Amino acid sequence: MTQLATFTLADHLFGVEVSRVQEVLRYQPSTKVYLAPEAIGGLMNLRGQVVTSVDLRRRLSLQPRTQDAEPMNVVVRVDGEVVSLLVDQIGDVVDVADDVFETPPSTLSAAERELITGAYKLQDRLLLALDIDKAVDVG
Amino acid sequence: MDGLEGMDEIVQEFLVESHENLDQLDRDLVALEQQPGSRDLLSSIFRTIHTIKGTSGFLAFGKLESLTHVGENLLSRLRDGELSMTPASTDALLRMVDDVRKLLSRIEQDGTEGDVDVSGAVALVEACLTGAAPAAPAAPAEAVAEQAAPEAPAEAAAEQEPPAQEAAAPAPKRRTRKTTTTRRSAKAAAEPVPTEEPEMVAESPAPAAEPAPAASSVALHAVETEASVETGNRRSAADSTIRVDVDQLDLLMRLVGELVLTRNQLIQRASSDHDMDLLRMTQRLNLVTSELQEGVMKTRMQPIDHLWSKLPRVVRDLSSMLGKQVSLEMHGKETELDRTLLEAIKDPLTHIVRNSVDHGIESPEKRVAAGKTAVGTLRLRAFHEGGRVVVEIADDGAGIDPARIAAKAVERGLLTQAQADAMPEREILNLIFKAGFSTAEKITNVSGRGVGMDVVRTNIEKIGGTVDLTSTVGQGAVFRLTIPLTLAIVPALTVECCGERYAVPQISLLEVVSVDASRGTAAVEQVSGAPVYRLRGRLLPLVDLADVLGLEGRRRDGLLNIAVLQSEGRTFGLILDRVLNSEEIVVKPLSSRLKGIGVYSGATILGDGSVALILDIQALAARTLRSDATERLSSIETQATTVAEVERLLVAQVAGDRRVAIPLDMVTRLEEFPSDKVQHVGSREVVEYRGEILPLVRLSQHLGSYDDGTHERLPMIVSSRGGRSVALVVDRIVDIVEEGVKARSDVDDVGLLGSALIQEQVIELLDVRQAILSADPHFPLDPEPYASANGFGAGEGFDPAAIAAAGFVMEGI
Numbered sequence: 001m002t003q004l005a006t007f008t009l010a011d012h013l014f015g016v017e018v019s020r021v022q023e024v025l026r027y028q029p030s031t032k033v034y035l036a037p038e039a040i041g042g043l044m045n046l047r048g049q050v051v052t053s054v055d056l057r058r059r060l061s062l063q064p065r066t067q068d069a070e071p072m073n074v075v076v077r078v079d080g081e082v083v084s085l086l087v088d089q090i091g092d093v094v095d096v097a098d099d100v101f102e103t104p105p106s107t108l109s110a111a112e113r114e115l116i117t118g119a120y121k122l123q124d125r126l127l128l129a130l131d132i133d134k135a136v137d138v139g
Numbered sequence: 140m141d142g143l144e145g146m147d148e149i150v151q152e153f154l155v156e157s158h159e160n161l162d163q164l165d166r167d168l169v170a171l172e173q174q175p176g177s178r179d180l181l182s183s184i185f186r187t188i189h190t191i192k193g194t195s196g197f198l199a200f201g202k203l204e205s206l207t208h209v210g211e212n213l214l215s216r217l218r219d220g221e222l223s224m225t226p227a228s229t230d231a232l233l234r235m236v237d238d239v240r241k242l243l244s245r246i247e248q249d250g251t252e253g254d255v256d257v258s259g260a261v262a263l264v265e266a267c268l269t270g271a272a273p274a275a276p277a278a279p280a281e282a283v284a285e286q287a288a289p290e291a292p293a294e295a296a297a298e299q300e301p302p303a304q305e306a307a308a309p310a311p312k313r314r315t316r317k318t319t320t321t322r323r324s325a326k327a328a329a330e331p332v333p334t335e336e337p338e339m340v341a342e343s344p345a346p347a348a349e350p351a352p353a354a355s356s357v358a359l360h361a362v363e364t365e366a367s368v369e370t371g372n373r374r375s376a377a378d379s380t381i382r383v384d385v386d387q388l389d390l391l392m393r394l395v396g397e398l399v400l401t402r403n404q405l406i407q408r409a410s411s412d413h414d415m416d417l418l419r420m421t422q423r424l425n426l427v428t429s430e431l432q433e434g435v436m437k438t439r440m441q442p443i444d445h446l447w448s449k450l451p452r453v454v455r456d457l458s459s460m461l462g463k464q465v466s467l468e469m470h471g472k473e474t475e476l477d478r479t480l481l482e483a484i485k486d487p488l489t490h491i492v493r494n495s496v497d498h499g500i501e502s503p504e505k506r507v508a509a510g511k512t513a514v515g516t517l518r519l520r521a522f523h524e525g526g527r528v529v530v531e532i533a534d535d536g537a538g539i540d541p542a543r544i545a546a547k548a549v550e551r552g553l554l555t556q557a558q559a560d561a562m563p564e565r566e567i568l569n570l571i572f573k574a575g576f577s578t579a580e581k582i583t584n585v586s587g588r589g590v591g592m593d594v595v596r597t598n599i600e601k602i603g604g605t606v607d608l609t610s611t612v613g614q615g616a617v618f619r620l621t622i623p624l625t626l627a628i629v630p631a632l633t634v635e636c637c638g639e640r641y642a643v644p645q646i647s648l649l650e651v652v653s654v655d656a657s658r659g660t661a662a663v664e665q666v667s668g669a670p671v672y673r674l675r676g677r678l679l680p681l682v683d684l685a686d687v688l689g690l691e692g693r694r695r696d697g698l699l700n701i702a703v704l705q706s707e708g709r710t711f712g713l714i715l716d717r718v719l720n721s722e723e724i725v726v727k728p729l730s731s732r733l734k735g736i737g738v739y740s741g742a743t744i745l746g747d748g749s750v751a752l753i754l755d756i757q758a759l760a761a762r763t764l765r766s767d768a769t770e771r772l773s774s775i776e777t778q779a780t781t782v783a784e785v786e787r788l789l790v791a792q793v794a795g796d797r798r799v800a801i802p803l804d805m806v807t808r809l810e811e812f813p814s815d816k817v818q819h820v821g822s823r824e825v826v827e828y829r830g831e832i833l834p835l836v837r838l839s840q841h842l843g844s845y846d847d848g849t850h851e852r853l854p855m856i857v858s859s860r861g862g863r864s865v866a867l868v869v870d871r872i873v874d875i876v877e878e879g880v881k882a883r884s885d886v887d888d889v890g891l892l893g894s895a896l897i898q899e900q901v902i903e904l905l906d907v908r909q910a911i912l913s914a915d916p917h918f919p920l921d922p923e924p925y926a927s928a929n930g931f932g933a934g935e936g937f938d939p940a941a942i943a944a945a946g947f948v949m950e951g952i
Contacts, residue, residue: 031750032639034688035736043742043750048397050742050750052730081730138732 002098004120006091006127007074010062013091015120015127020076024090027070039138041071041086051075053084054136061111076132083136096120096127104128153194154247155382160187161243162448164236168229169451175224184232185214191239203242206257209264210235216268231263385478388439392627395428395435396725400744402428407746436477436625443521443530444472446485450492454517457496464503464514465496474521476528477625483602484530484622487595491532491618492517494592499536499616509613511535527604528622535615539608541567557787568608572596600706600757602626603646631724631743633751634702635717637690640751642724642743643713647704647756651718654699662699663714672701672712679703682763683714684754687738706760713759722746726753737762788876790902791856791869794839798873799905807859809872811852823914826866833857834914837868841910842903858911858918865914867907876902 004015005024030042030053041053053073057065065071071086100121104113115134120127164187171180192207210232216222238260245253402424409421447469458465500506500515507513520531545559545567553573554562571592599606603623610616623629623646630645652674654662663670663681670681681701685693693716701712724743733739740755788800816826817835824835835855855866911918 029749031742031752033733033736033739033752034639034690035738036733040732043752045744045748045750048400048744049393050727050729050744052732054732079731083730083732136732 001095003093003095004127004129005074005093007072007085007087008089008091009056009060009087012062013122013125013127014056014087014130015094015096016074016076016085016130016132018093020078020132022075022077022082025073025075025084028073028084037138041084044073044084046075046082046084049082051082051084053086054138055086056130056135057086057088059111059135059138060115061109076136078133078136085132085135094122094127096122101129150198150246150250153198154243157191157194157239157243160191161236161240163187165452166448168232168236169455171224172229172455178218178220181214181218185211185218188214188235200242200246200252202252202255202257203239203246206235206238206242206261209261209268213264213267222267225267227263228267231260231267234260234263383438388435391435392439393727395432396627396727398428399432399725400746400748403746404748436627437475439477439479439625439627440475441478441481442473442475443481443528444469446481446488447472447519447521450489450519453489453492454496457493458500461497462502463496463500465500466514466516468516468518470519471521474523474528476622477627479626480528480602480622480624483598484604484620487598487606487620488530488532490591490595491620492519495532495534495536495616495618499534499538501537505537523624524621528624530620530622531617532620533615533617538612538614538616539568539571539610540612541610544568544570565609568610571608572606603629603644626726628723628725630721631753632702632721633719633724633745634684634700634715635719636684636688636715637692639688639690640719640745640749641684642751642753643702643704644740644753644756645721647706649703649705649710652701652703652712653718654701670714674703674712679710679712681712681714682759685714687759687763704756704760706757709760711760711763713754724753788902788904789856790873790876791838791854791867792871792873793842793869795870797839797842797903798901799838799842799869799903800876801856801867801905801907803875805858805907805911806856807864808857810855810857810866812855814850814853817853828857828864828866831864833864833866835866835868836910836914838905838910839868839870841913842905858907860918863915863918865911865918867905867910 003018005018005021006013006015008014025046028044028046030044032042033040033052039054039059041055041058043050043052045051055071057063057071065088069088071088072090073084074087074090075082075084077083097120101118102121103118104116105119105126108116112128115131117129117131120129164184167180167184167187171177171184174180188207188211192204192211195203195207213222213228213232217224217228222228238255238257241255242252242257245251245255402421406421406425409417412418450469451467454465454467495517500517501509501511503513506515516535518531518533518535520529520533522529541564545554545562548554548567548570549556549559553570559567572595573593596606599620599622603626605621607619607621608616609619631642632645632648632651633640633642635641652672654672663672665671666678670683671678672681673679679701684690698716700715700718702715702718703710703712724745726741727743729739729741737758738755739752740758741753742750743753745751787803789803789806790798790800792798810828812826812828817824818826820832820834824837825832826835827833835853850870853868854870854872855868856872857864857866859865
């Protein structure tokens, strides 16, 4: 069994290992970093710590969010650093059985295939497992 | 500490302790060379080695044990006076320390002694022992003494205040008959602390805190205290200090930074509220936070001695290699600064010290010949000044000759002769920090001080410091490093551009120029497409922050702010929309994902809780001033200021409002005659001057302008050469300026060579040759009057002050 924290991005359901998640936050105002890679969402103040956010929509080459949609933050730890993932909606923490796991479906885009380790076949829909380390590796 | 992960805790402890001990050893050994007979030093060294030996035996590091064992034998015999110190034994001991170091670093890597070969060092030490039996009889007694050795550092560290240490050196016998419990109060009172004098302990035995004060150990304590006093060392002590993980300190620092920001926000909010209780509480919070911040910052501070302790060895090795005699003095080793800064100045400092020994201090023969002592002095001084730390490295060597530096700079094309002549000595000396300068082999051969100095400056500037050099030929040179106390909190200017806020570190900031709406757009001019601003007559290359970062939405009210910044000796202006505030900011490191961008040096959190990026001025300058547009500018700048054709021009007003420039070389004197003294010789106008007939050229007429000729007095520029003189009549003498010949437009006009934009005016360049020849065809002119600033007129230097002296009014253009 694996515990995954789930969230949605453009109607896809994604999951990351719950142990990597530090916290989940509502929309936070952030400072844009000009000249930064496109997938960098900005910098936000997380209780005095400056945290870089990665816009997963951009990272996965999905349609950009509409202007008025405010992303949520999934704050994760990567190499001792704290990074926030910008997602559409936060979902539940779910337990998934390893035997429903399958390698990525070939229908995924190239960008998605790179970052998605596979899919858990849930009852009603697919849960895509995101590789956090690759997702935040935008430098 | 990564390399230590997973290793046995005891081994870790051993390594950390041993490294400290090794530093102590280096110092002691070098000190020992100065006073070979010092039994205190020998005892100290002996104990250190013995400690390492004891533990290495326990941890089964065989090579380490055998190496330290043989070293210990030599030391004990030296200490007991059975052998005396020789250069060979010093070398052998140093070699041993080196090998111990190698072994330890090997152990640190993989927990084994690996293939480090210690046989050479062992043989050397054994040779010094000259086959005599190891000092076995002494061993048992030592062993007992050693038991107490770990205590010894406690005594040394108890006297953290150096004054106390020094005061203790003369070792007053019975004045302070205090037990160990009084150590702290004694320290506070800065009283001499001759802890554990033998008699003292004998009379009032130390309480239980001192386990088993066997006679020999007590004796050793006393010796230890004195030894540390001599070497000025501070050792860690279990009862007054603890080791803290640096990461832990960083975390604390971060949390405190966070607290500071929260406090700021709270104070802001509370002051707009009318709740008096809340206000009082926030004020208390304010005080506590400030103290906490200060306290935590202090925990990260380390005395500069941590760096300096390595230097005696460096100086010793280098000077013996070079056949020089150098005595190293260190003052203010207790001066503290942030550990990250210590790390950052380590290499620059070592580099300067090496340089001073290598190139500053002369060989003993030369020194004696120059009437100095054979032994050169290298003096390090550290102290706090105005919230910064100053580190001075002074030698009493040959000094640096500015004339040689200037000559080389001219040779390298970095300066023109005229510039070099006009440059203050101090600035010339500081040329050695220029990148182009220091890499030139020739210069290093001649001046000897150029190697890598640009790197020194770069590294120091990186941490917001400065480096400066002063020197007196024949008497020595002083390098002066000025370093901030800490990097975590820096003064900065918060600015706004296109609605985005950024922080500019004050250290790079020279001034802020505000240009009002009426001038805003006109004030920025273009030089070959690169924007410039005339700042007090100098062209300031401009960088628009909006362009650099790709910002949009510039304010359109025409107001313009230019932050004048300096980086690596280059000055440029950064165009911004607004300057918001000047405040102390807490610097937060940038995510590794963003470091590659190279325009930001960090981030900070502003009073309202939002994040602002800190601009990396060094990187910004390097990035933008190297770019295409500014390349052109800098090439023009180069022509204007650094190509060998800058000259000084005399500017005069003619024909109402025209201004012409004449190379100063052509000017011998300035004169003024009443117009009624002008006589006519044929078609020529002349005046009688010092018994000569001086032909006149009215420049207004010469240049084809109408001249009403009604002036009462005629200002003249007299040019003399080879016994002949010509006077050029102008309306008014205006100024003397410096100008590059090449940055001129070609104006095809009668009597002119072209025109130049000098300061705020278009100035016409007079074809002096033609003008003079029109008055005196036999005037001995060189073929190309403008070719060189030094081409002619040698020995006829003209002092601008003479203009004033001659009664002419000088005005800025």
